[in-house]
Amino acid sequence: MIYVTGDTHGIPSRFDEPCLRSLGRDDTLIVCGDFGFLWDGSKEEMNTLKKLSKKKYTICFIDGTHENFDMLNKLKVKRWNGGKVHQISDNIIHLMRGQVFTIDGQKIFTMGGGESPDIEIRFEMNTWSELEIPTRDELIEGVDNLQKYQGNVDIVITHEPPAKIKDFMMLKQPHEASITAINTYLEDVNRTCKFKHWYFGSLHIDKFISSTHVSVFNNIINAVTGKPVK
16 A cells, blocks of 8 residues: 655654554555655664664655755666656665656656745755755656656645645745745646645645645555545
């Protein structure tokens, strides 16, 4: 089965949830961005990755905005289940932007990246990278790959939500929603493609917005049924 959760931000305990203990070799857990376990290359980080590599299930993740993109981009690009990936270990895989993967019989479109709302602060702290923003080539590749399937996929996994969803989600926030180019791009995908479920993680809340769109953070959700796992 395929499961999905939100940003893990390098917190190992996120993988200690009781519901994950029953997952086996045929199961996949996808993180919707800000994986956070490739950040500084420290000994502690390497030890954590070794522990995660011992999990029976496959851990996949798309990139968010809090990643060490230099570390990710140094990894060799491989093909896996129909799309391009960076493989960290046998069971830890970065699903690259604009790809369509076939996992457990499900067609899954992925688009990581976004634009940090705290760019100015992170720039001053030297923790911001312009590589967080998807390039024109990555966006075009995403469209081309979707067209190969006539815009029909089963699941969409992104870090950011489509523009209308983000605007709706931010209505009750004290500050105005920041709709970026990636939100607009994803709105076009939302409008022109057919899919059963769309999961995104950047807003850091667990909320079922509609029968198709789900904001996920701490929850672990069956990606095929759309139901949380307890």
